[in-house]
Amino acid sequence: MSTTTKLSELTGDYVLDTAHTRIGFVARHTMATRVRGQFDEFEGGAYLDGDDPSKSSVRLTIQAKSIQTRNPQRDAQLRSTFLNVDDHPDLTFTSTKVKQTGETSFKVTGDLAVRGVINSVTVNFELSGVENDPQGELRVGFKGSLTINRNHWGVNWNAATTAMVSAKVLLEFDVAAIRQS
Structure with missing residues (x-):
């Protein structure tokens, strides 16, 4: 954050800049690699309240079919077997609480919906x-991450999958957003 920018100056409605935002994940495979x-297709936005960050909110919708791992066979299996994109085309996150934890750090708690299952998660973000x-448009950037257990959302295939792919998945967010006039 610029040393001359005050948090209160950031108040407003924002839309994700999808060309400059990355929503990624990392999972262990066979516990060695x-x-x-x-995800390449998503949309979302936020309301930032710089005077009272607890009044801020975030929403995100990800097109499940846009998952990419640079392996077409694996991507097809993730779309069909793991994410079941035909029945559950979207993954969504809607914040329920925002807490400022430092000068430029925040905990954003909300409902993450995957495969029709909703669980509460907390993402640590840094401005x-x-x-x-x-x-002349104001842009803000945030980086954040959290580790989830994919089994809590029913993202599994069979017993062999449990042995080959870790249940823990790191979600990574490198977000750029543009304030709306």
């Missing part, structure tokens, strides 16, 4: 940047 991937773009 890591599979990295990302990573603030700037005006060449068009």
